[in-house]
Amino acid sequence: MDFNLIQLKPIGSVCYEPDLNHLACEEVMRLSKDSGWRAAQPGALQDWVWEAGQSDEEACPLGSQMANHTSCHQGRIPLYSAMVNSAKHVQEAVLFAYQHNLRLTIRNTGHDLAGRSGSANSLQINTHLLQDTQFHKDFQLHSSRKSLGPAVSIGAGVMMGDLYARAAAKGYIPVGGDCPTVGAAGGFLQGGGVSDFLSLHHGLAVDNVLEFEVVTASGELVLANSIQNPDLFWALRGGGGGTFGVVTRATVRVFTDVPVVVAELGFRRPHSHADWSQTLALFFTILQSLNRENVGGQLVIAVLPEQTIQASLKMFFLNQTETLKVDQRMQPFVNELNHIERQATYKSTEFSTLSSNYRQVPDVHTDNDYGVLGSTVAISNQLFNASEGPAHVAQALARLPLSSGDLLFTSNLGGRTTENGNLVNTSMHPAWRASAQLINFVRPVDPSSKGRADALHNLNNIHMPLLYAIDPGFRLSYRNVGDPSEKDFQQVYWGKNYARLSQVKRTWDRNGLMFSKLGVGSEEWDSEGIQFEESIPDQVTAGLSKTCKTLPALLFYSSEGIRHWIRHSTAPDFYPRHEELRILRARATEMAASIANNSVVVDLGSASLDKVLPLLEALEAAKKSVTFYALDLNFSELKSTLEALPVERFKSVQFGALHGTFEDGVQWLKNTPGVQDLPHCLLLFGLTVGNFSRPNATKFLQDIALGALASSSAHSSILLSLDSCKFPTKVLRAYTAEGVVPFALASLKYGNTLFASVGEDRPVFQVDDWHFLSEWNYALGRHEASLITKGRDIRLGSPLHHIVVEKHEKVRFGCSYKYDASEREDLFRLAGLDNVGEWSLEGCDVAFYQLRLCPN
Incomplete structure (x- = not known):
């Protein structure tokens, strides 16, 4: 290099x-x-x-x-x-x-x-050093003589402010954003590229891309345009940066740099509990009215120190040089604003060129620890342009809790952005073509890990639900300024285009080299870029290709699937969870007494927090000096678990986290200096062992025991739960409790987002073609959960069209083995473990067992 x-x-x-x-x-x-x-x-x-x-x-x-x-x-x-x-x-x-x-x-x-x-x-x-810029009076693609008009080719490192300055010198202006230090060809462009007000006139920045030069995951340098590699070109036009390859150069349209008169209305007032939705409604009414006259604008609301609200609405009258005409058009709005707000302001300014209105000086922040989080929602044309639309949006935003430093601003869509839906072919969510405004919310973050965690939590659980509720049937967000914890990112960023994007991703990056958080294909990774051993689509394909068809567990734990599972597992009839909790709350003190002092206690990712807490509280009450580690492969779930722990209530019990698999956790216990020689206690709650076949359960326990218990075998143990219930009525009632059917069918919906159905009208799975089947297998002593077709053979959609699921053929996705006394004895003996403790309650089929390595 x-x-x-x-x-x-x-x-x-x-x-x-x-x-x-x-x-x-x-x-x-x-x-x-x-x-x-x-x-x-x-x-x-x-x-x-x-x-x-x-x-x-x-x-x-x-x-x-x-x-x-x-x-x-x-x-x-x-x-x-x-x-x-x-x-x-x-x-x-x-x-x-x-x-x-x-x-x-x-x-x-x-x-x-x-x-x-x-x-x-x-x-x-x-890519910041890729700074070349080349203007074209009339750009043409290689192997094509078609005229595409004025354009500029820019290296991936060119920043927005530099591009505006270089274009202005040629009499042009590109579609870009307001921040001068954002890269013009990177994530901004590949994620869509919303302009504050120019998108009304020229569409999204990505609508105006003519060609990309890109290094693919295989290391090949290719051109992507409407003729060469059109699938990659389509994906790069909205599929997000850092996902399909490394863009080194982009060619975008430029437009004549016209004069403009900017009219600005504003006010400043204390941010009290008094309703200010009337003023907001007026500003949105102005946007609505002038948008219909092809005048774009932007509303910016800032919360200043001492809880003062400052609002500014700028309207951009393109190809206008006379401020008097603009003032006359704005006067009725000014009069109405003066009637509502005491400290209202208005001014108009004429600029000889539009580019001279843009900032070309970098932001300079007041603090060294400047940090913000952002989120966005789009408002539909249907809502915003309705007669009551501005008032509805204003009332909703007035309810948004705002604090000092918060920023709320709009980006003008509609107009050309809407019209381009029939003119350009991009991978942006189709709903962009039906959007009028983008609402952006930015919040400063206190400079600490707790400050960041609190801000992320509030953004995801308070602000985003309120923002989505403005136009609840629309649910469209802008990935470039999206909630970093967005659970439904596939749908809110790309909608029906996600399936095809997934296919393009697999075509151009078969090994998953390019990872982007909340990006296409990122469900195969955790949030920090650790890839699962085999991708979910590969597991689905492999399972459905077997003689006895199966679906992988990961397919069932999408955000929708998890919601249904929580509902199912907390239903009154789902006895496994309720019995575990009853036993833990009643017998935790005895269990804690059996755990050696100075132990390292590791939850192997199978227990919910309400199950672990009684044991931790009992250890604290006994003043046992132990360190508890939560282990999980999913980084966001691990983070959520730690944030929910009430650590301030504990002095003797210390807390930590392990990010990885069961095997990673065992190897860490076995090989880490300062940990390997301490007593270990591994928690296997949630009837985890019952999910394995009996031979696999034996090997699983044996591997854990040999890896994690051997170094201090006299004091180290496994604490696990098993279910002995073999009464079919009770078992079937539990596993058909409320929530399980939507949980099972949600897997098919999630599968449709992972597989593309390009060129076909139907998805891979037609959800209405399937039933959930719950059965008790008397011979094997287990419950079986399957999906089954509704009485006919079904050929799956592309790319699984080669697979036929026959009438009444079961596609199994889960088993839960039950252990009677004899089977438990065999399990523990074959795994080389002694049962040294047992805890249950009268009337419970679930019990907890403490296991230690058998002496040689």
Whole structure:
């Protein structure tokens, strides 16, 4: 790479030993507030939120948190950066990452609000040095003589402010955003590219892409346009950055840089509980009225210190040079605003060119620990342009809880964005073509891991539900400014296009090298880029190709599936969960007494928090010094578990987390210095062992025992639950309790999002063709859960059209083995374990068992 590979450290490392340099630290402190400077630093993102890791210790702060730190942690800053300045360098880096199975991070300016520009322990490809710009009076594709009009080809590192300046010198303006340090060809463009008001006139930025130059996951440099590699071109036009390849160059349309008069209305008032929806409704009425006259605008609402609301509505009268005409058009609105607000303002300004209205100076923040989170929802044309639309939207937004530093602003859609639905072929959610406004919400984040966790929780659980409720039947969000915890990302970002995007992803990135958080194919990974051993689509295909057809468990735990499972498992008839809880609440003190002091207690990812807490509280009451670790393969679930633990109530019990599989947890216990020689207690709640066949259950327990109990066998143990119920009526009543049918069928809906049905009118699975089947297998002593067709043979949709599920053929997805006394004895004996403790209650079929390695 011509010596362009560098080792990265966070920009704050010069403020800490061993790299401490007081002069350099002062300089970094000064420069780090500058967005343009940060954009050029491969060891920085635009704010601290995604530079830091999961805990306060995993950070290298420059602001108010410096006093609490004595060292600099790498956090989510990649370990190395390929500072590419040619497509060849990108190819070299991609091939190296593929050959060595490295986590790859693609960074341009570090602006991504979901943290996609950084990732711990990764190799970064930094495209910021790809700065070439070439203008075309009349662009034509290779092998085509068709005129596509004025355009500009830009390197992936060109920032928006630079592009505006270079285009203005030629008399042009592109469709772009307001922030001058956002990359013009990176995630902004590939994620759609919403312009504050120009999208009304020229559509989305992605509507105006004519060609991409891209390095694919195989290291090949290709062109993607409407003629060459059209499937890749379609996917890059809205499918999100860092997903299908590394874009090194993009060619986009440019438009004549026309004059404009900007009319601005505003007000400032205390943010009290008084209703201010009337003023908001007026602003939205102005937007509605002037949009119909092809005048775009943007409303910005900021909450200033001391809880003061400042609002500004700017309307952009293109091809207009006379402020008097604009003032006359705006006067009725000004009069109405003055009637409502005492501190109302109005002004109009004429600009000789539209580009001169855009900011070309980087943002400079007041604090070194600047950090924000963002989210968006779109408002439909149908709602916004209705007679009561502005009032409805205003009343909903007035109910949104706002705090100091919050920012609420609109981006004007409709117009050309709507018309382009019939003119351009992009992978954007089809609902963009029926949208009038995009509502953007941005909130500052307190500089601590708790501050970030609280902000993420509030965003996902308070603000987003309120924002989606504005237009509940629409549910469209903008991925570039989306909730980082969005659970339904496939639907709200791409809708029906997600299936085809998944197919294109598998075509161009078969091995999943390109990972992007909440991106196409990301359901096969956890949030930090750890890939599951086999992709879900591969598991589905393999299972349905067997003689005895099956579906994988992961297919059932989509966000919708989890909601139905929680409803099912908490139903009154679902005895396994209720009996486990009853026993734990009644016998936790005895169980805690059996666990050795100084133990490392690991929950192997099978217990919900309400099951673990009684045991932890009993250990705390006994003043046993233990460390509890939650283990989970799903990073977001692990994070949620830790955040929900009431750690402030514990002094003797300490808490930690392990991110990985059962085997990872066992190996960590076996090999980690300072842990391997301590007593271990492994929790296997939730009847986990019952999910394995009897031979596999034996091997599973044996492997865990030999790996985690051997080093301190006299004091180490496994604490597990088993179910002995073999009464078919009770079992079947439990496994057909409320919620199980939608839980089972949700798997088929999720499957349809993972498989494309390109060229066909029907999805892979027609949900209405299937029944849920619950059976008791007397011979094997187990409950069996299956999906079965409704009395006819069914050929699945593309790409599984080669698979036929015959009439009454069962597709099994779950089994739950029940263990009587003899079967339990065989299980423990064959696994090399002694049953040294047992806890249950009268009337319960579930019991807990404490197992230790049999002495040699």
